[in-house]
Amino acid sequence: MRCRMRSNHCRLMHNIGTDIMHDFETLLRESAALHGHLCPGQVLGVRMSLLGLKSIGVDDPKGRDRKSIMVFVEMDRCATDAVQSVTGCSLGKRTMKFMDYGKMAATFLNLRTGRAVRIVAREEARNIARECFPAVTDPYAAQVEAYKIMPDAELFSAADVHVVVRPEDMPGRPLSRVPCARCGEYVQDRREQKIDGDLLCRPCALGGYYRILDGDRYAE
Numbered sequence: 001m002r003c004r005m006r007s008n009h010c011r012l013m014h015n016i017g018t019d020i021m022h023d024f025e026t027l028l029r030e031s032a033a034l035h036g037h038l039c040p041g042q043v044l045g046v047r048m049s050l051l052g053l054k055s056i057g058v059d060d061p062k063g064r065d066r067k068s069i070m071v072f073v074e075m076d077r078c079a080t081d082a083v084q085s086v087t088g089c090s091l092g093k094r095t096m097k098f099m100d101y102g103k104m105a106a107t108f109l110n111l112r113t114g115r116a117v118r119i120v121a122r123e124e125a126r127n128i129a130r131e132c133f134p135a136v137t138d139p140y141a142a143q144v145e146a147y148k149i150m151p152d153a154e155l156f157s158a159a160d161v162h163v164v165v166r167p168e169d170m171p172g173r174p175l176s177r178v179p180c181a182r183c184g185e186y187v188q189d190r191r192e193q194k195i196d197g198d199l200l201c202r203p204c205a206l207g208g209y210y211r212i213l214d215g216d217r218y219a220e
């Protein structure tokens with residue numbers, strides 16, 4: 001896909017209204033503050049979130065609609081912080097689920113209506129960004145500016161999807177709490193594994209990301 005906007009006219013012809021643009025700049029500032037810097041990921045993440053929320057009929061994600069939204073992020077990159085900043089969803093609230101797919105994509109789910117939309121950043125958007133601002137030599141800076149004004153259809157693909165959220169993945173009090181038969185540590189929300197009749201935590205059952213070196217340093 002080529003730049004439909006032609007460099008000099010990008011800003012004039014973009015499809016974002018002035019009011020929304022004002023909101024957008026505010027959201028981008030907040031997101032850059034949370035993240036620590038302004039980068040293409042912040043712009044992309046804010047745009048992705050605005051599109052996602054609009055697509056599922058949520059317009060007050062941090063207020064009125066805060067209990068009816070869940071986001072599945074498929075990347076642990078800059079844009080993830082922007083999604084958190086705009087939607088108010090977080091790991092700690094259990095409203096943000098991290099799916100470790102390594103893709104610049106996220107699904108926005110309206111828990112009230114079941115409506116869900118998965119949005120993927122287009123790979124071509126990078127090149128279009130460079131075309132839009134040929135005078136900007138820093139490709140990073142060109143991306144920041146271009147992602148602000150490119151139409152949604154050039155930045156993203158989007159599809160309605162069906163998502164099933166298990167009761168143990170919903171916000172609220174933990175549904176269960178059991179001790180691991182091997183390490184004794186407690187496991188919440190049905191994350192335990194049944195192995196030969198024993199309930200084990202995932203690291204004990206499947207192997208974990210860590211290996212304990214010297215045991216509990218506070219043990220007597």
Ligand SMILES: [Zn+2]
Pocket residue numbers: 035037038039040041042078
């Ligand atoms: Zn960043």
Ligand SMILES: [Zn+2]
Pocket residue numbers: 180181182183184185200201202203204205
């Ligand atoms: Zn264990």
